[in-house]
Amino acid sequence: MIVATDAALRSQPQRGRVFPAWAFIGWRWVWRSPAAAVVPLLQPFFFLYFLSMITDPRLFPLQVAGAMLFSTQNIGSWCLADSAVFRIELRLQDIFVASPHDKLRYLFGVAFSNLIPALPAILLLGVILEMLTPVSWVGWLVLATCILTIWILYAAIGIAVSSRLRSQREIWPVGNLIFTLLGILSPLYYPISFLPPVWREFARILPATYAALLVQGALGFAAASTEDLGLDAGLLVLSTVVGLIVAWSLYRWRES
Amino acid sequence: MAFGLRWAATRVFLATEIRVQLHEWLAIAMGTLTPGALLIFVAVLAPGLLPVTLIGALVYSMFLIGQRVLNEAAYIRIDHKLNELYHASPLSPEGYFVGIAGGMLIAYLPPSLFILAVLEILHPLSFLAIVTLAACLLAVWAVSSTIGYVVSTLFKDMKTIWPYSALLTNLLGVLPPVFYPFSRVPMEWRSLVLVLPTSAAAVLVNAAAGLEEVTATQGVLAAVALTVEATALFAFGIYWARRTARER
Numbered sequence: 001m002i003v004a005t006d007a008a009l010r011s012q013p014q015r016g017r018v019f020p021a022w023a024f025i026g027w028r029w030v031w032r033s034p035a036a037a038v039v040p041l042l043q044p045f046f047f048l049y050f051l052s053m054i055t056d057p058r059l060f061p062l063q064v065a066g067a068m069l070f071s072t073q074n075i076g077s078w079c080l081a082d083s084a085v086f087r088i089e090l091r092l093q094d095i096f097v098a099s100p101h102d103k104l105r106y107l108f109g110v111a112f113s114n115l116i117p118a119l120p121a122i123l124l125l126g127v128i129l130e131m132l133t134p135v136s137w138v139g140w141l142v143l144a145t146c147i148l149t150i151w152i153l154y155a156a157i158g159i160a161v162s163s164r165l166r167s168q169r170e171i172w173p174v175g176n177l178i179f180t181l182l183g184i185l186s187p188l189y190y191p192i193s194f195l196p197p198v199w200r201e202f203a204r205i206l207p208a209t210y211a212a213l214l215v216q217g218a219l220g221f222a223a224a225s226t227e228d229l230g231l232d233a234g235l236l237v238l239s240t241v242v243g244l245i246v247a248w249s250l251y252r253w254r255e256s
Numbered sequence: 257m258a259f260g261l262r263w264a265a266t267r268v269f270l271a272t273e274i275r276v277q278l279h280e281w282l283a284i285a286m287g288t289l290t291p292g293a294l295l296i297f298v299a300v301l302a303p304g305l306l307p308v309t310l311i312g313a314l315v316y317s318m319f320l321i322g323q324r325v326l327n328e329a330a331y332i333r334i335d336h337k338l339n340e341l342y343h344a345s346p347l348s349p350e351g352y353f354v355g356i357a358g359g360m361l362i363a364y365l366p367p368s369l370f371i372l373a374v375l376e377i378l379h380p381l382s383f384l385a386i387v388t389l390a391a392c393l394l395a396v397w398a399v400s401s402t403i404g405y406v407v408s409t410l411f412k413d414m415k416t417i418w419p420y421s422a423l424l425t426n427l428l429g430v431l432p433p434v435f436y437p438f439s440r441v442p443m444e445w446r447s448l449v450l451v452l453p454t455s456a457a458a459v460l461v462n463a464a465a466g467l468e469e470v471t472a473t474q475g476v477l478a479a480v481a482l483t484v485e486a487t488a489l490f491a492f493g494i495y496w497a498r499r500t501a502r503e504r
Contacts, residue, residue, distance in 0.1 A: 035419035039426075046426040050294065053436045054302040081418075169331065172418075173286035180289040184296050194300050 018101055022109035026116030041121045044071050051189055059190060061132040062221040065143065066188035068125045069211055071118055072147045073188075076154030077179040078114040081171050084162040086110070093253075103253040111155030122147065135219055142218035146211040146236070153207055153240045153247075154179070160247035188212045191222050207243055210236035266351035269342070273359025277328075280363075287324070288367040290425075291316045294435045305436060307379035308458075308467050310371055311389070312435035315458045317368045318393045319429050321360045322400025323421045329356055329408035330417050343501050353497035357401035368393075381465050388464035392457035395486035399453040402493035409500045434458045437468055450474055451481040 044067035051063050086092040096106050126143075129135060135143075161178060165171060185199075186208035192200055203209045214232045217224030224232075277284070291313035298309040333339045342352055372389075375381070381389065403424065411417050432455035433441050441449055449455040456478035462468040463475060470478070 033416045033419060035416075035423055039419040039422050043422070043426065046430045050430050050435060051297065051301070053433075053440050054298060054305060059301075168335065169280070170282070172327065173280070173283040176286045176289050177282070180293055184293045189297065190301060 018105065018109065019112070022113045023116060025109075026113030029113075030117050041124065043074070044068075044121055044125060047189075055190075061129060061219075062191070062216060063189045064125055064129045064132060065215050065219060065221070066190075066212060068122050068129070068143065068147060069150055069208060069215065070183050070188050071121050071125065072150045073154045073183055073208055074179060075111070075114050075118050075151055076156075076158035077175040078117070078158070079110050079155045080158035080162040080165075080175045080178075082114060082162075083110050083159045084165050084168065084171050087163070088165070088168055097254055103251070106253075107156060107159050107251070110159055111151065114155065115151060133219070139219045143215050146215050149236060149240050150208060150211050153243045154182075156244055156247040156251075160251040163252040164250065182206060182208060185209075186212055191216065193222075205239075207236055207239035210239060262348045263351055263354075265345065265347040266355050269347050269351060269355035270358045270362075273328075273355050274362050277359055277363030283324070284364055284367065287317065287320050287364055288371075290320070290429075291371070291435075294430070298435070307375060307465070308437050308462055309435045310375040310378065311461050311465065311467070312458050313371050314368055314375070314389065314393060315396055315434050315454055315461070316425075316429045317364065317371065318396040318457075319400045319454050320425060321357075321364055321397055322402075322404035323425055324360050324364065325357055325401045325404035326408045326417065326421050327404075328360065329405050330411060332356075333408070334412065349497040349501035350494040352501075353401075353405050353493055357397070357405065357493075360401065361397055379465065379467070385461065385465040389461045392461050392482065395482045396453055396457045398486040398490040402489040402496075405493055406496050409496070428452060428454045432458075438462065438470065439468060446474070447477070450478045451485075453482055453485050456482040 047070070048060075048063055048067055052060060055063075083093070087094075093106070101109075157178065158175070161174060162171075165174060185203055186206045187195060187203055188208060192203065192209070192213060195203060210232045213222070213224070214229060214236060216222040217229050217232065294316075295306070295309055295313055298305050329339075332342075339352070343349065347355070404421075407420060407424070408417070411420075432449045432452050434454050438446070438449070438455070438459045450459060459468070459470060459478050460475065460482070463470045
């Protein structure tokens with residue numbers, strides 16, 4: 001039996017339009033609500049200002065790099081909110097389920113549309129980092145790779161968790177619980193050696209910890225041998241893969 | 257409408273709101289996350305500042321009630337259209353505003369009491385400090401609930417609200433010396449932070465608790481600013497509730 005989605009409508013484009021459309025969704029949100037563009041940009045700086053008031057100024061470059069990872073991690077919270085609103089309020093997910101747009105592309109689209117409002121802050125933090133300390137091209141490569149990894153993983157977690165929410169009221173507390181806790185527990189804003197031993201061991205369960213260790217080591221903020229960096233990179237990949245598998249199994253595409 | 261009649265249904269609505277909020281235990285617990293995060297940063301990076309940060313966490317928690325009022329008032333009005341029913345009932349608009357703000361205050365009190373208990377262990381407060389703390393927290397609640405309620409009436413879409421509430425809580429809760437000592441603020445900014453409700457409250461409580469020294473002029477400026485802002489804004493909140501009782 002041929003269903004509507006099987007019919008090839010030559011008069012309409014079938015490929016290459018959905019991805020830019022997701023980018024447009026991200027951009028429209030910023031455009032329609034100027035505060036939505038300004039707040040994600042300012043959020044890491046509020047935090048950095050607070051940290052600069054209470055810590056040794058020598059930690060500031062490390063904290064700027066940590067803020068780049070933290071801002072990326074926060075995209076997960078926005079993905080959670082967006083995909084929950086799309087599903088619960090707008091019933092938009094039902095339309096995607098009925099369309100040729102599959103589950104994976106939907107997840108990637110939501111993640112991509114939420115990367116756009118975060119990008120200005122991440123880029124600005126990168127400029128500040130370059131002004132504070134010289135960063136080698138290998139350092140930038142490691143930083144960019146870690147940002148991409150954290151973006152994919154935390155966006156997947158956000159979207160997977162959102163598929164289990166039943167009301168819009170749950171978005172704020174659940175999003176806050178997951179992403180603030182994950183942000184605090186990983187040593188993004190200070191060296192891991194500052195943490196008490198038990199907490200240090202617990203932090204090693206989290207992928208963002210390995211991203212932070214890798215970035216801090218590659219940028220010379222913490223002493224790390226090539227073997228240490230290799231091990232951190234391997235554990236980042238491993239924990240990301242495990243996280244993605246968990247998120248994939250948790251995610252509900254169709255309403256039961 | 258006679259004064260008694262105007263507030264007649266407030267008690268019932270307040271009780272309803274408390275009950276509704278107490279069902280949102282996750283949201284109540286999550287309200288402690290941001291102050292909790294800042295407390296953890298301070299515990300790791302500057303443990304000597306913990307008592308100041310705990311007082312800041314109390315002030316911030318009160319200020320966060322305004323954010324909850326904003327979300328709740330917007331949710332009732334935009335998502336459920338329930339405020340139309342409330343306004344068609346004997347509940348007056350000002351009773352509605354005070355009911356939401358009061359319900360939030362009571363429901364969100366347990367985490368603050370927990371922080372207060374930790375503060376008492378780390379830095380026991382004198383009677384004067386406890387009275388100052390209670391007065392300042394009430395003033396911050398009055399300011400933040402009014403801001404939250406007024407801002408909630410300006411939106412027609414839930415999604416556009418969060419950036420504004422996040423901006424308000426960061427601008428007034430994280431940037432000024434709420435979680436860190438007033439003495440770390442550059443000299444030229446000190447007069448400004450003393451008139452902001454959150455930092456004025458934190459500075460007054462820190463001074464009363466003997467954690468920081470402020471001059472008499474600075475203390476008077478902070479106390480007068482906080483009193484005027486709390487009284488004037490709460491009165492404005494009642495006026496605004498009456499004015500915006502119906503959708504235009």
